[in-house]
Amino acid sequence: MAIHDILLPEQQSITSKNLFDWNDNAHKTTSEQNSFSKHQHASGKISWLFWGSVGNSSEGTYFAYQMWIDYKGDDLIAQEYTLGNGLNFQHFHSLPDKPGNWIRIVDADTAKLRIKLDPKKGTVSGTFAATFTSDGYNLNPEGNIQMTSELRDNI
Numbered sequence: 001m002a003i004h005d006i007l008l009p010e011q012q013s014i015t016s017k018n019l020f021d022w023n024d025n026a027h028k029t030t031s032e033q034n035s036f037s038k039h040q041h042a043s044g045k046i047s048w049l050f051w052g053s054v055g056n057s058s059e060g061t062y063f064a065y066q067m068w069i070d071y072k073g074d075d076l077i078a079q080e081y082t083l084g085n086g087l088n089f090q091h092f093h094s095l096p097d098k099p100g101n102w103i104r105i106v107d108a109d110t111a112k113l114r115i116k117l118d119p120k121k122g123t124v125s126g127t128f129a130a131t132f133t134s135d136g137y138n139l140n141p142e143g144n145i146q147m148t149s150e151l152r153d154n155i
Helices: none
Strands: 003-007 019-024 027-030 033-040 046-054 063-070 077-082 087-094 102-107 110-118 123-131 142-148 151-154
Touching: 019 046, 033 142, 046 142, 063 110, 063 123, 087 110, 087 123
Parallel strands: 033 151
Antiparallel strands: 003 102, 019 027, 019 142, 033 046, 046 063, 063 087, 077 110, 087 102, 110 123, 123 142
C-alpha cells in the first residue's frame, strides 16, 4: 500500500444525480459528489475512472473512494476486476491538522469491482469492495455504482 499527501487548489465540486454509495464498518454513505469518465493520466494511459465523495477538502471533511480500469475500446464490458488484474482503487481523505487544503491518498490492500459498462450509452453499473488495513487504516467499503457519464471524454 502507498500513501501520498497532496495540496489541492480551491475548486468547485462536481455534483450529480448518479448513485455511488458504500457501507463501511456498518456505516452507510451516499456520495455527495461523483463522476464517471474516460480519463487520460499524465503518463498518457487512458482509463475509465469512477469516484464518489462526501465533505469538502477546504473544510477538512473530504472523504472519497476512486477506482479505475484500463480503457480497451468502446465495446460493452461485463467483467470482474481485482487489484493486479486491471483495477486500481484508492481512498482520499482530508488532513485537517495541516494548514491549507491537504488530502491524503491511500492505495487499497485488496479490491474488486464487478461492472457492466456500456461506453456507447455512457452508462456503468456494478458493485465494489476493498480493504485498507495497512498503516493503521481500518476501512472495508462495499458499495454500488449506477452512473451515466457527464463527461464522456475527459481526455
